[in-house]
Amino acid sequence: MAIVDLVMPKLGESIMEATILHWNKKPGEEVKMDETMLEIATDKVDSEVPSTVEGIVEELLYGENDVVPVGAVIAKIRANNGVEGMPVAGEPLPVEKKIAEKAPVEVPYQPVAVQQSEPKPGNVRFYSPLVLNIAANEGINLSELEKIPGTGNEGRVTKKDILQWVAGRREGGQPAGAVSIEQTAPLSTTASDSAESVGSRGETGEKAAAEYQGNVEVVEMDRMRKIIAKHMVESKRTSAHVTSFTECDVTNMVLWREKVKGIFEKQEGEKLTFTPLFIEAVVKCIKKFPWLNASVDGDKIIVRKDVNISMAAALPNGNLVTPVIRDADLLNLTGLAKKVNRLADAARNNRLRPDDTQNGTFTVTNVGTFGSLMGTPIINQPQVAILAIGAIKKRPVVVETEQGDSIAIRHMMYLSLSYDHRIVDGSLGSSFLAAVANEMENFDAGRSM
Numbered sequence: 001m002a003i004v005d006l007v008m009p010k011l012g013e014s015i016m017e018a019t020i021l022h023w024n025k026k027p028g029e030e031v032k033m034d035e036t037m038l039e040i041a042t043d044k045v046d047s048e049v050p051s052t053v054e055g056i057v058e059e060l061l062y063g064e065n066d067v068v069p070v071g072a073v074i075a076k077i078r079a080n081n082g083v084e085g086m087p088v089a090g091e092p093l094p095v096e097k098k099i100a101e102k103a104p105v106e107v108p109y110q111p112v113a114v115q116q117s118e119p120k121p122g123n124v125r126f127y128s129p130l131v132l133n134i135a136a137n138e139g140i141n142l143s144e145l146e147k148i149p150g151t152g153n154e155g156r157v158t159k160k161d162i163l164q165w166v167a168g169r170r171e172g173g174q175p176a177g178a179v180s181i182e183q184t185a186p187l188s189t190t191a192s193d194s195a196e197s198v199g200s201r202g203e204t205g206e207k208a209a210a211e212y213q214g215n216v217e218v219v220e221m222d223r224m225r226k227i228i229a230k231h232m233v234e235s236k237r238t239s240a241h242v243t244s245f246t247e248c249d250v251t252n253m254v255l256w257r258e259k260v261k262g263i264f265e266k267q268e269g270e271k272l273t274f275t276p277l278f279i280e281a282v283v284k285c286i287k288k289f290p291w292l293n294a295s296v297d298g299d300k301i302i303v304r305k306d307v308n309i310s311m312a313a314a315l316p317n318g319n320l321v322t323p324v325i326r327d328a329d330l331l332n333l334t335g336l337a338k339k340v341n342r343l344a345d346a347a348r349n350n351r352l353r354p355d356d357t358q359n360g361t362f363t364v365t366n367v368g369t370f371g372s373l374m375g376t377p378i379i380n381q382p383q384v385a386i387l388a389i390g391a392i393k394k395r396p397v398v399v400e401t402e403q404g405d406s407i408a409i410r411h412m413m414y415l416s417l418s419y420d421h422r423i424v425d426g427s428l429g430s431s432f433l434a435a436v437a438n439e440m441e442n443f444d445a446g447r448s449m
Contacts (some may be wrong), residue, residue, distance in 0.1 A: 004053045006075040008068045011042055011354035017069045018042050018354070021223075025057045031077060038074070041223060042354045045321060055079040131157050136238050138166050142298040224319045235381045239296075240421035243376045244430050247414050248437035250392060252445040253277055254411040264449055268334055275344075275366060276336035278389055279309050281439040282364055283329045289432040291424060293361045295382040301423050310360030310380055311340065313347035321347055322380055324360040333449065368392060374414040384424055387436065390414035413440075 011018055018040040025031050025038075036048045037057075058076040062068055135145050140162075148165045150157040212218065221229065257272060264272040286293045286307055294303045307329040310322040323343035328336065346352045362383055367375040368391030375388040392413045399408045415437055419429040 002079050003058060004055070004077050004079045005073040006037060006049075006052060006077055008040070008070050008072050008074050009049060010070055011040075011047070015042050015070065015354050015358070017067055018047075020062055020064050020066050020068060020074070021046065022064060023060060025051075027057050027059055029057050031055065031057055040068075045352045045354050045357050046224075046350065047352075047354055049074075051077060053077055053079040130159055131162050133234060134159070134162050134166070136234065138162075140166075142300075222317065222319075224315070224317070224321075228319060231381065232378050235378050238381055239379050239384070241379060241418055242421045242424075242426065242429065243416055243418045244426065244433050245374060245414060245416045246430075246433050246437045247412055248440050249397070249410050250413050250440050250443070251411040253440060253443040254392065256443065256445045256447070260449055264337075267449070268337070270334075270337050270341050272337055273340065274392075275311065275340045275364075276333055277443075278366070278440070279311070279325065279328060279336055279340070279364055280333055281436055281443075282309065282362070282387060283307055284439055285432055285435040286362060287329065288435060289428065291428060292385045292419070292432050294384050294423065295361075296384065296420065296422055304361040306359075306361060308359050308361045310357075310363040310383070311343065312363065312365035313344050315347055316350060321352065321357060322360060322363055323347060323352055323356045324358060326359070363387070364389065368413070374416045376416060377418050379418055379420055384420035384422075385429070385432075386418050387433075388416045388418070390416070 021039040021041050023038045024036050031051045033054045034050045037051045038049050056078045058078045060075050148157050152158045261272045309325045309328040312320050325339045363380040363386040366389045374390040377386045377388045395412045396407050397410045417433040
């Protein structure tokens with residue numbers, strides 16, 4: 001029987017590492033092909049890693065809560081189906097001893113000493129989300145970030161590098177010099193780890209236990225809630241938030257959907273909710289107002305040509321995540337409905353892939369789903385705007401007709417747009433919001449599907 005390496009799989013274009021949450025198998029246990037070996041987490045979504053072979057678990061190379069780079073060997077399985085694998089060199093250590101002896105950032109390869117190095121001239125330097133978050137918190141702009149020597153692969157700046165730079169700047173001296181690290185892949189810390197480590201740097205010893213008066217229940221935040229809390233605070237600290245409001249008459253949209261939803265489900269095998277109709281209207285307006293589909297990098301405005309709509313969706317534990325509909329401007333209503341339904345179903349059943357939450361350029365959140373008339377949403381960084389859609393309610397409103405004004409019962413809805421006032425002024429934000437409302441109000445009730 002051959003020994004086969006199980007590696008941390010590629011999780012998405014911009015995801016470099018993941019945190020091991022739980023091992024489902026232990027050394028000596030049998031595992032089947034495609035059976036879940038472990039559960040992992042990135043900064044936005046949890047996933048499962050299946051076994052690539054059938055056999056006996058020989059060795060686990062990492063423990064729970066360890067941060068592991070993509071491509072690293074995380075376990076060894078003795079295959080019982082003749083699969084060729086890498087032989088084990090010598091007697092393997094028990095998993096408990098292996099985990100206890102290795103450094104927190106060790107990878108299961110021969111360690112080498114890596115000196116700090118500057119990025120090669122002319123190359124675009126990569127910065128992990130954690131490094132960018134620390135830079136934003138410490139007021140480090142892009143030009144200063146480019147001066148920080150990096151010890152990662154190809155001169156990349158790691159968490160350790162930027163924290164040393166910050167410490168040196170605070171002390172008024174020079175940042176720490178070259179160091180050696182035992183690693184063969186660029187390692188930083190995921191957002192789940194940074195939620196604990198970044199906020200506590202500079203502290204010594206354990207925090208004193210807080211005392212609470214009265215009859216209280218203390219509930220520890222789960223990992224996802226910690227990440228959400230950190231992202232929300234960082235967003236408010238990063239962007240100058242402004243929120244504008246408007247209302248719109250969506251009667252035509254409501255009546256059309258009521259008329260065709262049964263036919264749509266029969267023909268397409270998909271339910272037709274309001275969400276793809278809302279996204280369709282938003283996409284049309286983004287084409288007219290491209291600065292709402294942008295991000296800010298220091299003094300630069302990065303206008304995104306791809307329209308990737310993030311949509312808020314609820315996880316089984318009640319936390320929210322924002323899966324992304326990529327190239328939403330290239331999809332018709334049927335395509336949008338299928339994407340919305342697939343992502344919503346995956347979120348409800350904890351089946352979102354890490355790549356499903358990456359590279360959004362504008363966010364839509366339907367607060368009306370929970371009964372809210374309106375909201376003041378927090379911007380989903382590094383985007384510059386987020387649209388909140390309130391509940392649809394029947395109300396008496398004044399309607400202009402050829403015969404004069406009259407009062408009619410209409411389906412009304414509030415929209416609220418939070419935007420980054422660093423680049424989106426009130427005129428632009430309000431104009432975009434009015435355009436979205438106008439698009440929804442003038443929905444063609446006679447359109448085909």
